[in-house]
Amino acid sequence: MLxxxxxxxxxxxxYALGIIVLILLTGTTYTLVTQGxxxxxSPTYLLQQLQVASFLGLVATGMMMVILLGHIDLSIPWTVxxxxxxxxxxGGEWAIPAGLAAGLIIGxxxxxxxxxxxxxxxxxxxxxNTVIQGLMVVxxxxxxPQTHSTPIMETLATGHLLGIPNALFVWAxxxxxxxxxxxxxxxxxxIFAIGNREVAAYLSxxxxxxxxxxxxxxxxxxxxxxxxxxxxxxxxxxxxxxxxYLLPAIAxxxxxxxxxxxxxxxxxxxxxxxxxxxxxxxxxxxMQMPEAGRQVIYGTVIISMLLVYGRGEKKEG
Amino acid sequence: MLAQKNRVPTETQTSxxxxxxxxxxxxxxxxxxxxxxxxxxxxxxxHAILGENGAGKSTLIKIISGVIQASEGTVxxxxxxxxxxxxxxxxxxxxxxxxxxxxxxxxxxVADNICITDPPRNxxxxxxxxxxxxxxxxxxxQVNCADINPRELVRDLPLSRRQMVEIAKALGxxxxxxxxxxxxxxxxxxxxxxxxxxxxxxxxxxxxxxxxSHRMHEIEELADTLxxxxxxxxxxxxxxxxxNNDEIIQMMIGRDVTSVFPAKPIxxxxxxxxxxIENLSWSNQLKxxxxxxxxxxxxxxxxxxxxGQHEILLALFGVLKGYQGKIIIxxxxxxxxxxxxxxxxxxxxxxxxxxxKTQGLMLPMGIDDNISIASLKRLSKGLMINKNKxxxxxxxxxxxxxxxxGAASNPVSxxxxxxxxxxxxxxxxxxxxxxxxxDDPTRGIDVGTKQELYQLFRELADKGHSIILxxxxxxxxxxxxxxxxxLYQGSIIKELAGDDLNETNIIASxxxxxxxxxxxxxxxxxxxxxxxxxx
Numbered sequence: 001m002l003x004x005x006x007x008x009x010x011x012x013x014x015y016a017l018g019i020i021v022l023i024l025l026t027g028t029t030y031t032l033v034t035q036g037x038x039x040x041x042s043p044t045y046l047l048q049q050l051q052v053a054s055f056l057g058l059v060a061t062g063m064m065m066v067i068l069l070g071h072i073d074l075s076i077p078w079t080v081x082x083x084x085x086x087x088x089x090x091g092g093e094w095a096i097p098a099g100l101a102a103g104l105i106i107g108x109x110x111x112x113x114x115x116x117x118x119x120x121x122x123x124x125x126x127x128x129n130t131v132i133q134g135l136m137v138v139x140x141x142x143x144x145p146q147t148h149s150t151p152i153m154e155t156l157a158t159g160h161l162l163g164i165p166n167a168l169f170v171w172a173x174x175x176x177x178x179x180x181x182x183x184x185x186x187x188x189x190x191i192f193a194i195g196n197r198e199v200a201a202y203l204s205x206x207x208x209x210x211x212x213x214x215x216x217x218x219x220x221x222x223x224x225x226x227x228x229x230x231x232x233x234x235x236x237x238x239x240x241x242x243x244x245y246l247l248p249a250i251a252x253x254x255x256x257x258x259x260x261x262x263x264x265x266x267x268x269x270x271x272x273x274x275x276x277x278x279x280x281x282x283x284x285x286x287m288q289m290p291e292a293g294r295q296v297i298y299g300t301v302i303i304s305m306l307l308v309y310g311r312g313e314k315k316e317g
Numbered sequence: 318m319l320a321q322k323n324r325v326p327t328e329t330q331t332s333x334x335x336x337x338x339x340x341x342x343x344x345x346x347x348x349x350x351x352x353x354x355x356x357x358x359x360x361x362x363x364h365a366i367l368g369e370n371g372a373g374k375s376t377l378i379k380i381i382s383g384v385i386q387a388s389e390g391t392v393x394x395x396x397x398x399x400x401x402x403x404x405x406x407x408x409x410x411x412x413x414x415x416x417x418x419x420x421x422x423x424x425x426x427v428a429d430n431i432c433i434t435d436p437p438r439n440x441x442x443x444x445x446x447x448x449x450x451x452x453x454x455x456x457x458x459q460v461n462c463a464d465i466n467p468r469e470l471v472r473d474l475p476l477s478r479r480q481m482v483e484i485a486k487a488l489g490x491x492x493x494x495x496x497x498x499x500x501x502x503x504x505x506x507x508x509x510x511x512x513x514x515x516x517x518x519x520x521x522x523x524x525x526x527x528x529x530s531h532r533m534h535e536i537e538e539l540a541d542t543l544x545x546x547x548x549x550x551x552x553x554x555x556x557x558x559x560x561n562n563d564e565i566i567q568m569m570i571g572r573d574v575t576s577v578f579p580a581k582p583i584x585x586x587x588x589x590x591x592x593x594i595e596n597l598s599w600s601n602q603l604k605x606x607x608x609x610x611x612x613x614x615x616x617x618x619x620x621x622x623x624x625g626q627h628e629i630l631l632a633l634f635g636v637l638k639g640y641q642g643k644i645i646i647x648x649x650x651x652x653x654x655x656x657x658x659x660x661x662x663x664x665x666x667x668x669x670x671x672x673x674k675t676q677g678l679m680l681p682m683g684i685d686d687n688i689s690i691a692s693l694k695r696l697s698k699g700l701m702i703n704k705n706k707x708x709x710x711x712x713x714x715x716x717x718x719x720x721x722x723g724a725a726s727n728p729v730s731x732x733x734x735x736x737x738x739x740x741x742x743x744x745x746x747x748x749x750x751x752x753x754x755x756d757d758p759t760r761g762i763d764v765g766t767k768q769e770l771y772q773l774f775r776e777l778a779d780k781g782h783s784i785i786l787x788x789x790x791x792x793x794x795x796x797x798x799x800x801x802x803x804l805y806q807g808s809i810i811k812e813l814a815g816d817d818l819n820e821t822n823i824i825a826s827x828x829x830x831x832x833x834x835x836x837x838x839x840x841x842x843x844x845x846x847x848x849x850x851x852x
Contacts, residue, residue, distance in 0.1 A: 203676050
């Protein structure tokens with residue numbers, strides 16, 4: 001019964017879930033042999049991993065919006081950093097709105113550039129990333145900012161409610177909004193339509209520019225929310241804090257079965273993808289795998305999963 | 318001319334068999350696309366293959382040209398059994414195919430494209446550019462297109478010229494058997510004429526051709542032998558003239574045909590004008606075009622391809638930016654800015670675009686999603702789409718258009734061409750648009766579906782919709798439209814209605830008479846012949 005249900009799930013998600021189980025089993029075997037414990041299966045460890053996954057998950061959720069359109073947002077690293085810096089610099093009760101406002105502005109710039117100037121998003125957002133970096137260096141003078149996160153930010157990032165990390169609630173909240181948008185509203189349908197064939201969507205009377213801009217704004221807002229949480233987690237903002245999030249976010253989206261060329265994908269997939277990546281990184285580091293080996297395994301897992309999906313696609317089509 | 322006539326094989330003449338199929342079958346899962354097909358094709362003949370979409374023509378072609386392999390049966394070329402694993406092997410044996418979708422690379426030059434599979438090489442093994450250009454020039458001359466510069470990028474050529482390049486490319490592979498799959502569906506009348514000449518010349522040179530087209534008069538003009546396919550089976554092969562049109566069509570669709578076009582209403586009460594265009598100009602493509610459209614009227618846009626017909630439709634759909642002149646909707650002058658505005662309630666215009674695959678549909682998405690995409694605003698309550706209402710509306714449309722679907726959520730790409738076009742039309746009928754612009758809506762669609770669409774257009778007009786129809790098929794303009802405006806170089810040069818609306822007049826105006834009198838004369842003669850045949 002359970003097995004038949006499992007087989008009904010979307011193929012990429014099925015594979016990703018399988019890999020997650022495999023990672024946990026490998027890790028547990030390792031800890032059983034070396035320490036005689038099953039640390040990887042303890043609720044504390046798993047919840048902690050979910051908390052870490054929330055940050056990546058938020059970024060990936062936003063990234064998914066633009067990937068569904070067939071675009072990409074490479075300005076993520078400095079959007080995260082910029083939002084964190086804006087929030088800590090503002091401080092007080094306006095800290096979080098200030099961080100989100102930074103994201104909103106960056107999203108608008110990205111969206112307008114892609115929708116109106118028709119610059120390929122890969123180039124435009126890469127440029128925007130560098131520009132924000134420059135602005136932030138000017139702003140901080142190249143030093144780590146001395147400002148600190150507010151208590152609310154810290155509670156959101158590190159606090160627990162009923163034993164569950166608050167960050168997870170934030171991710172769940174944002175995620176449910178996105179799922180509602182994608183599956184229940186015209187906007188969601190338009191995103192998929194544009195990702196599949198922008199000309200046909202335009203000729204169906206869809207305001208494609210507005211959809212593009214809105215999606216880039218959503219992406220940057222998600223990234224800035226992640227930045228705010230990260231600042232709360234480490235109590236301060238620092239240069240390069242977002243650098244570790246760009247590629248894992250793209251990988252999470254794609255591992256979750258979203259077509260990198262747009263038009264197809266599910267939020268559940270992205271969630272599973274984010275968890276897979278966080279677990280993989282964590283288990284590999286606990287197993288004291290040297291950095292080089294970790295990178296090799298990390299990359300191999302991503303490539304092999306994509307190969308598996310690619311093959312499936314062709315057979316079905 | 319005489320020489321060509323002599324070459325037409327008769328029943329008694331036994332010519333060399335170039336291609337023979339024995340018991341060919343092809344299965345896709347449980348579906349039989351082809352079933353026990355026996356077929357042969359003799360040298361120096363233009364052999365037409367007829368059948369509705371889904372009759373198995375494309376599968377047959379793909380098997381012969383090595384794109385796919387038959388599940389059973391044997392293929393013989395010049396008496397030798399062959400098994401092609403891929404198209405390259407087929408080309409080596411002299412089987413060359415020109416597919417419906419152009420296979421040219423737009424960013425390479427004409428010469429590069431023509432020589433793409435086997436470019437001439439110099440002694441270092443590098444591509445010899447000048448030899449390549451010589452070869453291309455020679456092949457282009459062979460297809461009477463010496464005016465195409467082989468250095469030009471394919472991107473810069475109009476669709477019709479690209480098709481000629483495609484033919485030149487095929488000839489470059491020295492074919493024994495040339496397969497043309499809907500090769501003229503993108504061509505305008507004058508270009509089709511050119512293609513005829515070339516094909517006839519090639520036939521007299523002894524080349525064998527398999528010709529697939531949905532245009533009956535083309536087949537009558539060109540083919541000497543016809544084979545009809547239906548539901549994956551070879552129904553009959555006969556020589557031209559031994560069956561009349563009605564018999565052929567009946568063979569293709571397996572049922573009686575009453576009349577291809579629905580009757581036009583005879584007496585018309587004066588209806589209000591819903592759309593008026595005054596002195597519309599745009600770039601170099603449109604010059605002072607004026608048109609008016611009444612409620613319940615179907616007007617046609619005719620002329621050679623690329624004379625501004627698309628631009629008129631695009632301007633009326635808000636795609637063209639910066640046009641000059643007035644467009645008046647229901648008495649109000651309106652500035653068109655976007656398709657979104659054009660479909661709004663105040664204007665209520667729909668456009669069925671030229672290319673359904675790239676402009677009309679999101680192919681991987683569901684049939685239901687495609688049908689409802691333009692009407693989501695009406696189907697939503699606040700932010701949320703009312704899914705029940707959506708499903709209900711979509712199902713009504715599927716039923717109304719009799720779209721053959723397995724499930725409404727299947728991807729549109731799983732449908733045949735005719736059904737895909739019905740999905741595009743259903744999408745716009747769902748918006749309840751008052752004015753419907755049709756940009757060559759029956760291109761590449763089978764006879765049965767065409768007929769259904771003609772009925773539908775007339776029904777819509779009777780219900781008070783107004784339609785502008787652009788078509789490359791004259792019969793369609795004559796059969797469907799109340800009036801036809803002929804465009805020439807961006808201007809309307811003639812409006813035809815009533816008895817004046819006939820093929821001779823359309824062709825004469827399309828070519829602007831004075832230009833190529835000889836051609837007109839020849840075409841008229843051909844049309845008269847055609848009419849005799851169809852009578």
